[in-house]
Amino acid sequence: MSGRQRIAIVVGTRPEAVKLAPVVRELQRTRWAEPAVLTTGQHGAVVRNTLACFGLRPEAELAPPANARGPVPVAELTAGLLSSLGSRLRATDVHAVLVQGDTSSALAGAMAAFFAKIPVVHVEAGLRSGDARSPFPEEAHRRMIAELSDLHLAPTRAARRNLRAQGVAADRIVVTGNTVIDAVVAASRNPCHCTVPELREIEQDSVPLVVVTAHRRENWGEPIRRVGRAVAVLSRQYPDVTFVVAAHMNPSVRTAIEESLRDRPNVRLPGPIPYDAFARLLSRSVLAITDSGGIQEEAAAFGLPILVTRDNTERTEGVDSGLARLVGTEETEIVAAAEKEFAREGVLDVRKPDLPFPRPNPYGDGRAARRCAAACGWLLGLAPRPSDLTDQET
Known part of the structure; x- marks a missing residue:
């Protein structure tokens, strides 16, 4: 050296x-x-x-x-x-x-x-x-x-x-x-060697997927609980859609979003998800609901629409391009925005992974x-x- x-x-x-x-x-x-x-x-x-x-x-x-x-x-x-x-x-x-x-x-x-x-x-x-x-x-x-x-x-x-x-x-x-575009596409191409039965089942399932995450400090407590309740409402309205809630490392944050979701048959709570498995799930999802800045960018690699559960974002390019929409943390706003996405023609069709860079990609x-x-x-x-x-x- x-x-x-x-x-x-x-x-x-x-x-x-x-x-x-x-x-x-x-x-x-x-x-x-x-x-x-x-x-x-x-x-x-x-x-x-x-x-x-x-x-x-x-x-x-x-x-x-x-x-x-x-x-x-x-x-x-x-x-x-x-x-x-x-x-x-x-x-x-x-x-x-x-x-x-x-x-x-x-x-x-x-x-x-x-x-x-x-x-x-x-x-x-x-x-x-x-x-x-x-x-x-x-x-x-x-x-x-x-x-x-x-x-x-x-x-x-x-x-x-x-x-x-x-x-x-x-x-x-x-x-x-x-660089997240480089990372997420590379990880999504990793072969599936998942040893967690629930994750392996999700990856092999062919139903439409929605990825949900929540972790931001300003959303801790009641805002994250509202996100969880909104996902519970959506899971009842769309029983043929699987909602995958990716857990956060902080136990109190994880509990807040999961408390309304544990008995829902089409909601999966697999615990922490390895990054390559998460990238593969994201690549075949139809919607992301998240307050994560990184996921706003990662989803763009696959042309995935994002509902951003925040009042503002520093990732303005996604909003400007129409891929992302700021919806805040009010339950009714999240549900209404998701309903609008699901109403688009073909959104709930099972999607096959396509080229990783749909144009234009703002990132x-x-x-x-x-x-x-x-x-x-x-x-x-x-x-x-x-x-x-x-x-x-x-």
């Missing part, structure tokens, strides 16, 4: 593992990079399992802050992550640090690198909702990471405009497309990771600057 530039990739949550895995794979293919994955422990074994879907293992696994009384508050979580990442970076020879998105791990990674005077590369830079307190705390995290970053890898032209409005120099921004062309890796090489003076994703490519 002599002469290679060591690049630390900070991964805290499953979405970070998904979106950074293709970048790590592309860095491994270069002659100049030595990528090292550092996991922070935010999502523990789930991150390890997700990385394994892409043939990756972390070089180091840090211990996350713990709180015996429940979830760790954001301030304590960020402080603990900053301390552990700072110690790790000081103990190793690192030439650049990659962070992704808007988590506490991403913010702590950017801060630790900044304090260590190591260049920061922000993957999926420039998303903005316009409200610093929604989504909370992710919107503020993104803005703070932008102030610390040396290279901003914007997934879309809209994200680039947001960065320019914040004062980021144009020559520090590369428009790459979103890119599936070559984002290659551009991200090349941009890192350019930052370090080892490779030419990659071309931006162009209007024609999206």
Whole structure:
């Protein structure tokens, strides 16, 4: 590995593992990079399992802050992550640090690198909702990471405009497309080796599927319960549709959405779903109901309509393209929006997986990771600057 530039990739949550895995794979293919994955422990074994879907293992696994009384508050979580990442970076020879998105791990990674005077590369830079307190705390995290970053890898032209409005120099921004498109399509093509009977049954079933998730902090409690009740209503109205509720790691969040759904015969509650199995389910679903930012993007890879159970979103491209619709968390609004989707001609026909990039895809062309890796090489003076994703490519 002599002469290679060591690049630390900070991964805290499953979405970070998904979106950074293709970048790590592309860095491994270069002659100049030595990528090292550092996991922070935010999502523990789930991150390890997700990385394994892409043939990756972390070089180091840090211990996350713990709180015996429940979830760790954001301030304590960020402080603990900053301390552990700072110690790790000081103990190793690192030439650049990659962070992704808007988590506490991403913010702590950017801060630790900044304090260590190591260049920061922000993957999926420039998303903005316009409200610093929604989504909370992710919107503020993104803005703070932008102030610390040396290279901003914007997934879309809209994200680039947001960065320019914040004062980021144009020559520090590369428009790459979103790496989640690379990831979800690759994972959806993995062969099915599922050992969980309920998941295997779902994958082999031919009925229409609706994927449901809920986890955002601002929706904890009653809003998530309303989402669960809306899905219960829909399951009664559409008995020939299977509703797959993908569980969140937080037990209280999971309980809140599932409490109205446990006795519904066409609702599946399989527990945590491995990423490749989830990607395969998404590829053959007819609708997604979610408050997840990542799923808003992943669904676009398959042309899947999305009902976003939030009041605003930083993924505005999906809304602008018509694939996504903001419906909030009121039960009646969710039900009405789903009924409208189901009423469209052919929606409830069993769909076969088709080409993974229905046009137009607002989030890119599936070559984002290659551009991200090349941009890192350019930052370090080892490779030419990659071309931006162009209007024609999206």
